[in-house]
Amino acid sequence: MAIGRPSSSSSQTPDPGAARRTSRARGIPEATVARLPLYLRALTALSERSVPTVSSEELAAAAGVNSAKLRKDFSYLGSYGTRGVGYDVEYLVYQISRELGLTQDWPVVIVGIGNLGHALANYGGFASRGFRVAALLDADPNVVGTAAAGLPVRHMDELEAIVAAQHVSIGVITTPPGAAQQVCDRLVEAGVTSILNFAPTVLTVPDGVDVRKVDLSIELQILAFHEQRKAGDEPAAGDSVLDRAPGPVRAAAAKLRRAAGGGKAAEQAKSAPTGKGPEDDLSAVMPA
Amino acid sequence: MAIGRPSSSSSQTPDPGAARRTSRARGIPEATVARLPLYLRALTALSERSVPTVSSEELAAAAGVNSAKLRKDFSYLGSYGTRGVGYDVEYLVYQISRELGLTQDWPVVIVGIGNLGHALANYGGFASRGFRVAALLDADPNVVGTAAAGLPVRHMDELEAIVAAQHVSIGVITTPPGAAQQVCDRLVEAGVTSILNFAPTVLTVPDGVDVRKVDLSIELQILAFHEQRKAGDEPAAGDSVLDRAPGPVRAAAAKLRRAAGGGKAAEQAKSAPTGKGPEDDLSAVMPA
DNA sequence: CCATCTTTGTGCACACGTTCACAAACGCAT
DNA sequence: ATGCGTTTGTGAACGTGTGCACAAAGATGG
Ligand SMILES: NC(=O)c1ccc[n+]([C@@H]2O[C@H](COP(=O)([O-])OP(=O)(O)OC[C@H]3O[C@@H](n4cnc5c(N)ncnc54)[C@H](O)[C@@H]3O)[C@@H](O)[C@H]2O)c1
Ligand SMILES: NC(=O)c1ccc[n+]([C@@H]2O[C@H](COP(=O)([O-])OP(=O)(O)OC[C@H]3O[C@@H](n4cnc5c(N)ncnc54)[C@H](O)[C@@H]3O)[C@@H](O)[C@H]2O)c1
Numbered sequence: 198m199a200i201g202r203p204s205s206s207s208s209q210t211p212d213p214g215a216a217r218r219t220s221r222a223r224g225i226p227e228a229t230v231a232r233l234p235l236y237l238r239a240l241t242a243l244s245e246r247s248v249p250t251v252s253s254e255e256l257a258a259a260a261g262v263n264s265a266k267l268r269k270d271f272s273y274l275g276s277y278g279t280r281g282v283g284y285d286v287e288y289l290v291y292q293i294s295r296e297l298g299l300t301q302d303w304p305v306v307i308v309g310i311g312n313l314g315h316a317l318a319n320y321g322g323f324a325s326r327g328f329r330v331a332a333l334l335d336a337d338p339n340v341v342g343t344a345a346a347g348l349p350v351r352h353m354d355e356l357e358a359i360v361a362a363q364h365v366s367i368g369v370i371t372t373p374p375g376a377a378q379q380v381c382d383r384l385v386e387a388g389v390t391s392i393l394n395f396a397p398t399v400l401t402v403p404d405g406v407d408v409r410k411v412d413l414s415i416e417l418q419i420l421a422f423h424e425q426r427k428a429g430d431e432p433a434a435g436d437s438v439l440d441r442a443p444g445p446v447r448a449a450a451a452k453l454r455r456a457a458g459g460g461k462a463a464e465q466a467k468s469a470p471t472g473k474g475p476e477d478d479l480s481a482v483m484p485a
Numbered sequence: 486m487a488i489g490r491p492s493s494s495s496s497q498t499p500d501p502g503a504a505r506r507t508s509r510a511r512g513i514p515e516a517t518v519a520r521l522p523l524y525l526r527a528l529t530a531l532s533e534r535s536v537p538t539v540s541s542e543e544l545a546a547a548a549g550v551n552s553a554k555l556r557k558d559f560s561y562l563g564s565y566g567t568r569g570v571g572y573d574v575e576y577l578v579y580q581i582s583r584e585l586g587l588t589q590d591w592p593v594v595i596v597g598i599g600n601l602g603h604a605l606a607n608y609g610g611f612a613s614r615g616f617r618v619a620a621l622l623d624a625d626p627n628v629v630g631t632a633a634a635g636l637p638v639r640h641m642d643e644l645e646a647i648v649a650a651q652h653v654s655i656g657v658i659t660t661p662p663g664a665a666q667q668v669c670d671r672l673v674e675a676g677v678t679s680i681l682n683f684a685p686t687v688l689t690v691p692d693g694v695d696v697r698k699v700d701l702s703i704e705l706q707i708l709a710f711h712e713q714r715k716a717g718d719e720p721a722a723g724d725s726v727l728d729r730a731p732g733p734v735r736a737a738a739a740k741l742r743r744a745a746g747g748g749k750a751a752e753q754a755k756s757a758p759t760g761k762g763p764e765d766d767l768s769a770v771m772p773a
Numbered sequence: 774c775c776a777t778c779t780t781t782g783t784g785c786a787c788a789c790g791t792t793c794a795c796a797a798a799c800g801c802a803t
Numbered sequence: 804a805t806g807c808g809t810t811t812g813t814g815a816a817c818g819t820g821t822g823c824a825c826a827a828a829g830a831t832g833g
Contacts, residue, residue: 228790234706238685252810261687265792272812280811281799297706298713305705312604319600322685322702327709366712367705390715391708393701397526397610399549407711409704413681414610416697417593417655418522418585420679421615423695424654425586427678516820540780553783553822560782568781568828 225296229270235260236267237293243286252283304331304365306389308380309372310340310350313395317371318346331363336376353383360387367391374398381408513584517558521581523548524555528578540571592619592653594677596668597660598628598638601683605659606634619651624664641671648675655679662686669696 239259243251253271257264271277271284277292278284294300305323307314310333317323318333333350335341341352351359359365368384370377370392377396384392385406394400394410402408527547531539541559545552559565559572565580566572582588593611595602598621605611606621621638623629629640639647647653656672658665658680665684672680673694682688682698690696 226790230710231703231707233710234700234703235687237706239687253812254810259687261689263792265794266790268810268812269791276812278811279799280797281801281809283810296710298709299706301713303705303709303712312607316600316604317701320701323705326702326706328702328705367708391712393704393708399523399527399547405715407708409708411699411701411704412522413605413608413699414614414616415519415522416681416699417591417611417616418525418587418614419519420655420681420695420697421586421591422518422521422584424591424679425589427693514819541782542780551822553824554820556780556782557821564782566781567830569779569830571780 225273229273230297232260232262232266232270233293233297235262236270237290237297237299240286240290240293244290248286250279250283250285253278256284299327302327302329303367304329304363305367305369306330306332306334306356306359306365306384307369307371308334308353308356308384309370309376309396310335310343310345311371311373314371315345317369318348328367331365332359334359336372356383357387360384360389365389367393369393369395370400371395513561517561518585520548520550520554520558521585523550524558525578525581525585525587528574528581531574532578536574538567538571538573541566544572587615590615590617591655592617592651593655593657594618594620594622594644594647594653594672595657595659596622596641596644596672597658597664597684598623598633599659599661602659603633605657606636616655619653620647622647624660644671645675648672648677653677655681657681657683658688659683 236256239256240251242259243256251259253264253268257267260267268278271289274292274296277289305328307317307330310318314333314335318330323330330346330348332355333345333348334353334356335350336353338352341350343350366389368381368389368391370380370384372380374396377394377398378400381392381394381400381402385402390405391407392400392402392409394408395412397412397414400408400410524544527544528539530547531544539547541552541556545555548555556566559577562580562584565577593616595605595618598606602621602623606618611618618634618636620643621633621636622641622644623638624641626640629638631638654677656669656677656679658668658672660668662684665682665686666688669680669682669688669690673690678693679695680688680690680697682696683700685700685702688696688698
C-alpha cells in the first residue's frame with residue numbers, strides 16, 4: 198500500500214489560484230516543482246557514481262515515481278533527453294538546479310533555538326544545496342549568546358539588521374506556536390518573503406509572501422487514520438447512528454447535544470489523553 | 486501570495502490508486518483526511534475557550550481554508566452541523582478524533598536518537614493527540630543507555646521484542662539516510678505498518694505498509710523556486726537556448742554534452758556549494 | 774403558525790494531476 | 804544508407820480536488 202498524494206510536503210495555502218499564477222507563470226505545475234528536488238537528489242547520487250546517462254525508467258525508480266510522470270515533468274523544463282538513450286545526468290542536474298534557483302545560495306535565518314532549532318542548525322543537509330544559515334535568533338536571554346553548530350545565537354533585536362545586511366529572504370520558524378505569528382510578522386516586516394514554519398499554527402501573511410509548513414503531528418494523525426482502516430476498525434459507530442438519519446431526528450440530536458454541553462469531559466478525555474508535558478498547542482486560535 | 490497545494494505534508498507514494506482504495510473505502514478523499522487534523526486543532530482551541538458552536542466560515546478562517554471546502558470535507562463524515570447555527574464544537578472534536586483513530590492511543594517507536602531524534606523525543610505535541618513514545622532506539626553503543634526526555638535509549642536488538650510487546654504499529658525513522666532503508670525493513674519485519682521517515686531517502690516497503698516523509702531540504706528548495714520567480718529572475722537562459730530549438734540542433738547539442746563529460750566540475754560547483762559538514766545525502770541511490 | 778434570516782449540504786463546472794499508449798526521434802549495427 | 808531496437812515527448816482520457824452558487828433546513832421573533 199501507499200497512501201496520500203505524491204505531492205510535496207504541506208503548504209498551507211487555501212488558494213490554488215495563487216499557485217497557478219505563481220508557478221504556471223512560465224508553465225511549471227506546482228506538483229512538478231515539488232518533485233524536482235526528488236529527481237535532483239537521485240541524480241546527484243548517480244552523478245557521484247559517475248553514471249553518465251539514465252533512462253526515465255531508471256531515474257523514476259530511484260525517485261520513487263512513475264516514469265510517465267517523470268517524463269512529463271521534465272517536458273515542462275524543456276527537451277533535455279535523447280531518444281533511445283535517456284538523460285545526461287550532469288546536464289540534468291544543472292538544469293534542475295537552475296530551475297529551482299539553486300545556482301545561487303540562499304541565506305536563511307532560524308528563529309527559536311530550542312530543541313528543534315538546534316537540530317536544524319546542526320543539519321548538514323542544509324548547506325548541501327546552497328542554503329546557508331545566516332543567523333540563529335532567539336528571544337530568551339539565557340539562550341542568546343550560547344553557540345549552536347558553531348554559530349552564536351543572536352538576539353531578536355538584531356533580526357532586522359541581519360536580514361537587511363545579508364539579504365535574507367527565507368526564514369525558518371521554530372518557536373512555540375504562541376509566538377509564531379508574531380515572529381512571522383516581524384520577519385515579513387524585515388523583508389523576508391519565504392517562510393518555513395514548524396510551529397503548529399496557521400500563519401497569516403500578506404500577498405507576496407510564501408509559507409510552507411512542516412507538521413509532525415499532522416503526519417502522525419494521517420498515518421493513524423490509515424492504520425485504523427487497516428485494522429478493519431470501522432471508526433466505532435458509537436452513538437452516532439442517529440446522525441446518519443435524515444431530517445428532524447438529526448436536528449433533535451443536535452439540539453440535545455448542545456443542551457447537554459456535549460459531554461465534554463468524557464469525550465475530551467478519550468480524544469486527547471494529554472499525557473504530560475507542556476502542551477503548547479493552545480495558540481492556534483481563531484484570528485477573527 | 487500563497488504557494489503549493491493545500492494538501493498535506495508529503496507522502497511518497499507513486500500510486501494514487503492505492504490511496505483511493507484505502508481511504509475511499511467508505512468515501513473519505515485523501516485530501517480531506519489530510520485536512521482533518523487542521524480542523525481538529527482549530528476546534529480544540531475553540532473547545533478550550535469553551536466556545537459552544539462555530540460556523541463553517543469561522544472555522545474555515547481558523548484553519549486557513551475555504552469554507553466551502555470545509556463543509557464538503559465534513560459532509561464526507563456525515564451531517565454533523567445544524568443549519569442556521571453551525572457546528573457543535575465538542576461533538577465535532579469527538580467525531581473527527583474518532584474518524585482519525587485518535588480515540589485510541591498509538592504507541593510509537595523512534596529510531597535514531599541523534600539531533601532530530603532527541604528533539605522529537607522532547608516534543609510535547611507528540612503525546613497531546615494520543616501518540617505515546619513506546620521506545621527510543623539507536624544502534625550506537627555510546628548513545629544506548631543515555632536518557633532522552635526521561636526515556637532510556639534502547640538498543641536496536643530490542644526492537645522486535647518492544648514492537649511485539651507493546652503492539653507498536655507506527656515507527657519514526659531519524660537515522661542517517663544510509664541506514665534508513667535497512668531500519669525500515671527491520672521495522673516492517675517486526676510488524677510496524679506505518680512509517681514516518683525524516684531521512685532524505687526513498688523507502689521501499691511491501692504492500693500494506695504506509696510511508697510518509699518529512700523533508701526539510703525539499704521544502705526549502707520549493708521555497709527557493711518561488712523566491713527566484715519573485716525576483717523576476719527567469720532561471721538564467723544561460724547556454725541552453727539551443728535546447729529549445731527543435732530537431733537536429735538539439736541532438737547535436739546532446740551529443741556534445743555527453744562527449745564533453747558535461748562540464749561536471751564547473752556546474753557541480755555552482756549547483757551545490759557544499760559548505761562543509763558531513764554530507765549524508767549520498768544514500769538515495771538507485772535501488773535497481 | 775408564519776415570515777425572515779442564517780447557515781448547511783451539495784450539484785455542477787472547471788482546474789489540476791496522473792496515466793496510458795504511441796508516433797517520432799535517435800543510436801547503432803550492418 | 805537502411806533497418807531495428809530503444810526511449811523520449813506528448814496528446815488524450817480519466818480521476819481527483821476545488822469553489823461557486825443555491826435550495827433546503829433549521830432558528831428566531833412576533
Ligand atoms: N521538537 C520537535 O520535535 C517538534 C516537532 C514538531 C513541531 N515542533 C514545533 O516546533 C516548535 C519548536 O519546538 P521546540 O521543541 O524546539 O521548542 P522549544 O521550547 O525547545 O524551543 C522554542 C524556542 O523558541 C524561543 N522563543 C520563544 N518565543 C520566542 C520569540 N517570540 N521569538 C524568538 N524566539 C522565541 C524559546 O526561547 C526557545 O528557545 C514548536 O512550535 C513545536 O510545536 C517541534
Ligand atoms: N537534524 C535535522 O534538523 C534534520 C532535518 C531534516 C532531516 N534530517 C535527517 O534526519 C536524520 C537524522 O538527522 P540527525 O541530525 O538527527 O542525525 P544524527 O547523526 O545526529 O543522528 C542519527 C542517529 O541515528 C543513529 N543510527 C545510525 N545508524 C543507525 C542504525 N542502523 N540503526 C539505528 N540507529 C542508527 C546514530 O547512532 C545517531 O544517533 C538524517 O537522515 C537527516 O538527514 C535531519
